[in-house]
Amino acid sequence: MKQKDWFKDRGYPHFTNRTNIRFRGKVKNYILNSENIAKHSFYPLIYKEIIQRRYKLSKRNGKVSRSHTEVKDDKIVSSKKVRKILYATHLDAHIYSYYTRKLQAEYERYISQNESLSSSITAYRKIPVANKSKFKNNVHFASDVFEEIKKRDDCVVLAFDIENFFPSLDHKLLKRIWTKVLNLKALPPDYYNIYKAVTNFSYVRLEDLKPKPSHFDEKEFAKLKKNGKNSFFSSSRELFDSGITIYKNQKLNGSKEVVGIPQGLPISALLANIYMIPFDESIIKTLYENHKVFYRRYSDDIVIVCDKSDMEDIKLFVDNHIKKINLSISIPKTEITFFEKIDGKLVCYQIVGGVKKLNRPLNYLGFEFYGYQTLLKSKNIAAFYRDMKASIKRKAKRIQAVRERTLTDNPAIFKRKIFRLYSFKGVKPRLIKNRKYRGNYVRYVYKAAEEMNSPEIKRQIRNHWNILQKTIKKYYPKN
Known part of the structure; x- marks a missing residue:
């Protein structure tokens, strides 16, 4: 695969000029x-x-x-x-x-040098997709975890978050x-x-x-x-x-x-990944080899799939070994999700205040995994619609200002940009002035549904076109 050029122009203003x-x-x-x-x-x-x-x-x-x-x-x-x-x-x-x-x-x-170690660290790396000329992304990483849970049926997933990672x-x-x-x-x-x-x-x-x-x-x-x-x-x-x-x-x-x-x-x-090497190695050497856990770390997000009988020992091990590199686990962000088959259906639950709460999913890399289905996190969809509406409002104000200044209007350009950013019409990637436009959030959703074989993901944004049209109608200045 062709490597990207490290010499990348950045558009932001700073204390020195951009490189001519x-x-x-x-x-x-x-x-x-x-x-x-x-x-x-x-x-x-x-x-x-x-x-x-x-x-x-x-x-x-x-x-x-x-x-x-x-x-x-x-x-x-x-x-x-x-x-x-x-x-x-x-x-x-x-x-x-x-x-x-x-x-x-x-x-x-x-x-x-250690295949198990290499496969466990997913963030900020270029990991090729098998038999394809592209790299893995969050969809693949999340799917790997969910597929492991399906294989095990009866298991528990421990999700840890490192507190104040970079600043510590x-x-x-x-x-x-x-x-x-x-x-x-x-x-x-x-x-x-x-x-x-x-x-x-x-x-x-x-x-x-x-x-x-x-x-x-x-x-x-x-x-x-x-x-x-x-x-x-x-x-x-x-x-x-x-x-x-x-x-x-x-x-x-x-x-x-x-x-x-x-x-x-x-x-x-990269430095954060390097810093975590002693911890990653300890997990692989002890927990993977002795307890056959499934371990993945995406930056400061740690996921371990294990047997229920090993849960307490593993929690203690993680806490002790994260302290050895002078970091700590965020207790409020720690999630424990149980999976088991009931009447042939893989379901999930969490223990909240000593009470078993059914259908409390595993949250990982922007997805909610229930065992029998996979969905996008609701807050991510809400953020998409919030961004859509704010963008339309800004662009509509800009169009109005141009109209008042020049007595001209070009709604076609306005709508074309909005459609490209926030609808199925922007799904197809293409070249724009020698740079590749890779699609939008809708494309990401479609690809996630396909990769995870979860059509329910695609259905979550089935109303995006109607919402887009209503928002344009609300904010776009009429003649």
Whole structure:
């Protein structure tokens, strides 16, 4: 299979400009020289928060129901999920991408020495689909777990989530395992400089870059963009002279040591996988070989399929060995789902407050598995419709503004884009200006239904066209 080019242009504005195509060769040559990287000075990152609404089960006054709020420490708080993302300047991102390519090869070499280990780690890897020229995705990974449950019939599935994964990685341990993967006694100077950059990082909050008298000037930014510069400042000196606050990573563990790496860099996911090697190896060596468990880890999501009689021992083992790499399991996010056949039908249940609750599914990688059927998570479908309606509303406002300014209108273009993004009309992949358009969420749903042989998945969005038409009718400005 053809490997993707690591030199990827990124469209976001940062403290340095995007790489001009004329200088692509020069920049590549700079990055390919390890001596340059060993002494390269990395810019501060930009920090932003991505807020995801969640409509989840929560217990209040002895009753369990779905809500946008939950109870924590006897207080009612929002259940929204806040993802903290940090991203690098364009040159720094190119460097991280190149070293991800190099280090990924070493990581694959290391884990391929144990087939059971290699097959258990699914996230952030290119795993070929058997007899096909494409790679596995979440649909395949989830399907593998569900098929294993079907084979076993009577079993229990333990789903664990690592608490504050990226912000909690121990720096010394990361360096030790990183060095081991390279089969060296110490990190080479170029790798060591990258290690320092991802552990001793600094950042500027995106909200601080909003127009302020002494900081970022929006008119100046527009002027820079007009002159071909997609950056917040014209130079590094202007950035550091602006007086804007630059924060340092100050996340401390129980021993008052700085921990954590940024989530959002091209190399972050790979380093997280490398960090988990001792834990993965312990699971394979002890639980897989002695208890014949089925183990899969997708980043910080851990799934173990085992016999009911082994459940308590395995829970204890996981908790003890995750602590050995200075991490902890999130107790509220731990799910235990039982499967068994009743009258020839595979069903599921969970124990809630000591009571057996039938039809409580296993939630994994965006799917709900009930044993006898597989569905998309309802919150994912809700997010799709929410995004659809918000996008139509935004585009309709934009069309209205254009109409008022130019006295022209082009509803065909407006609708064509919407159909491509949010309907079955955007399912077929095609080339758009030398880049492949891979389809939309509807295509993903159709492919999932096909891959999992679960037509019930496709039926979940059978009304998407009617909802789309009603939303367009509501927001599109009439003549």
